Amino acid sequence: MKEIQALKPRGTVAELDKYIVGQSDAKRSVAIALRNRWRRQQVPSPLREEIAPKNIIMIGPTGVGKTEIARRLATLAQSPFVKVEASKFTEVGYVGRDVESMIRDLLEIAISMVKTEEKQRLEGIAAAAAEDMVLDLLLPPTPKSASPLTDTGPDGSKSFTLVGHEDQMPLVGTGHESSTRDKIRQMLRDGKFDSRELELCLDESKSMPMVEIMTTSGMEEMQSNLQDAFSKIFPRKKKKRRLKVPEALEALKQQEMERMVDMDKVMKEALRRTEQSGIVFLDEIDKIASRQSGSSHGPDVSREGVQRDLLPIVEGATVSTKHGLVKTDHILFIASGAFHVSKPSDLIPELQGRFPLRVELHSLGKEEFVRILTEPENALTKQYIALMATEGIDLSFDDDAIEAMARIAVE
Structure with a gap:
C-alpha cells in the first residue's frame, strides 16, 4: 500500500x-x-x-x-x-x-477489505490446520480403527466423520504413528485421497431474520443494530456436509481463517x-x-x-x-x-x-472510441478475443470494423 x-x-x-x-x-x-x-x-x-x-x-x-x-x-x-x-x-x-x-x-x-487481507495473511496457517484436521480422520487415533490405507472407514463405509476438537480423543504419540502420519500427509498432498468423501461438521452461515425499517432518515443505524443483535441471539449452528477431500480441505481452511481473524484488530x-x-x-x-x-x-x-x-x-x-x-x-x-x-x-x-x-x-469522438476499443488493457475487443479463445475460436478485429463500430457509437 x-x-x-x-x-x-x-x-x-x-x-x-x-x-x-x-x-x-x-x-x-x-x-x-x-x-x-x-x-x-x-x-x-x-x-x-x-x-x-x-x-x-x-x-x-x-x-x-x-x-x-x-x-x-x-x-x-x-x-x-x-x-x-x-x-x-x-x-x-x-x-x-x-x-x-x-x-x-x-x-x-x-x-x-481489511478482513480479506487478514485472511490472506493467515491462509498458510489455516491450510496447515485444515490439513491436520483431515489427517486426524485419515489416521484414527485408536489402535482398533481400520488402517488409513484401506478403502473403508471405521464403520465399513467409504466416508469418515470429522467432529469438533472437544470430541476428539488425544493422539497416541508413538514413533510408529508419527511415521505413518507423515506418509499419510504426503499421500494427501499428492492427491491419493482426492476421490474419498468426508463427512464434516461445519459452521453454518449466519442466518437471521430480515429487519427493515421504513421510516425517517437517521433510523438506518437502528436497523443495522437490530440485525446485529439478532445475529447474536441466533448463534451459528453446526451442519453436516459430505465433501470430497479437496473440497473438505478448502471448507476447513475457510472456517479456520474465519476463526483466526482478530476482529478487534480488523476494526x-x-x-x-x-x-x-x-x-x-x-x-x-x-x-x-x-x-x-x-x-x-x-x-x-x-x-x-x-x-x-x-x-x-x-x-x-x-x-x-x-x-x-x-x-x-x-x-x-x-x-x-x-x-x-x-x-x-x-x-x-x-x-x-x-x-x-x-x-x-x-x-468522446470517433478517435477516442477507436482508442477505447483497442488501447486499454480491459478493452472490449480484447475481452471478446479472450472469451472466444475459450471455445477454440481465433477472433480478430480489422481496423475497418473497429472504425465502423466507433462511428456507430458516435452516431
Whole structure:
C-alpha cells in the first residue's frame, strides 16, 4: 500500500492511462490529490491534522469516464471506495436515506477489505490446520480403527466423520504413528485421497431474520443494530456436509481463517483507513442543485436541504456507526455531474467552497472510441478475443470494423 501511494502524479496518470482513454486534466487532478495524501502523511503530527484534502468536482456528460477514474484511483491507492448517487438522499426528517449512510457504507467496505487481507495473511496457517484436521480422520487415533490405507472407514463405509476438537480423543504419540502420519500427509498432498468423501461438521452461515425499517432518515443505524443483535441471539449452528477431500480441505481452511481473524484488530485498521484514505464518489450532484437562484418552493427546497446536510460531512464531522466514531475531515470527496440544466454555481456557496477543484471532461469522438476499443488493457475487443479463445475460436478485429463500430457509437 505504501509503495503504491508513493507514486508520483506522473506515475499515477500512467497507471490510469492503461484503462482510461483521454481526459488528461481529470487524471492529473486526481493524481495530485492522491500524492497530496502521501505528502500529508510525511508532515509532523500537529500540522498534519490541519491539512484538509482538496475535493474535486468532475463536470461532463454521461459515459466519458468520471466514475471509472475515481474507481481506478481507489484501486491504485488500495483505499476504501464507495459510489453514491446524491439524488438518492433526502433531507433529515423525510423518508429516505440520510447522508451519513454513505460514511457507514464506506466503513463496511473498509472492514471487508481489511478482513480479506487478514485472511490472506493467515491462509498458510489455516491450510496447515485444515490439513491436520483431515489427517486426524485419515489416521484414527485408536489402535482398533481400520488402517488409513484401506478403502473403508471405521464403520465399513467409504466416508469418515470429522467432529469438533472437544470430541476428539488425544493422539497416541508413538514413533510408529508419527511415521505413518507423515506418509499419510504426503499421500494427501499428492492427491491419493482426492476421490474419498468426508463427512464434516461445519459452521453454518449466519442466518437471521430480515429487519427493515421504513421510516425517517437517521433510523438506518437502528436497523443495522437490530440485525446485529439478532445475529447474536441466533448463534451459528453446526451442519453436516459430505465433501470430497479437496473440497473438505478448502471448507476447513475457510472456517479456520474465519476463526483466526482478530476482529478487534480488523476494526481498528478499518476505522483508520476510512478516516485517512477513504474516497467517496458523489454522482449526480447536479440533481440536487437548485435550478433557479433564490428559489424557495417546490422540489428546490428539498434539494437545498440535502446540500446543507452534505455540507458538514464534506467539511469534516464525526459520524456515529455501530463500529465506532468516524471522522470525515480527511476523506476525499469526488463529485460529478453532467450539469446540463443546472450549473456548479447553483450549488449553495458553502458547498461550492468545499469543492475547490473543478475539472471538465470533454465528450468522446470517433478517435477516442477507436482508442477505447483497442488501447486499454480491459478493452472490449480484447475481452471478446479472450472469451472466444475459450471455445477454440481465433477472433480478430480489422481496423475497418473497429472504425465502423466507433462511428456507430458516435452516431
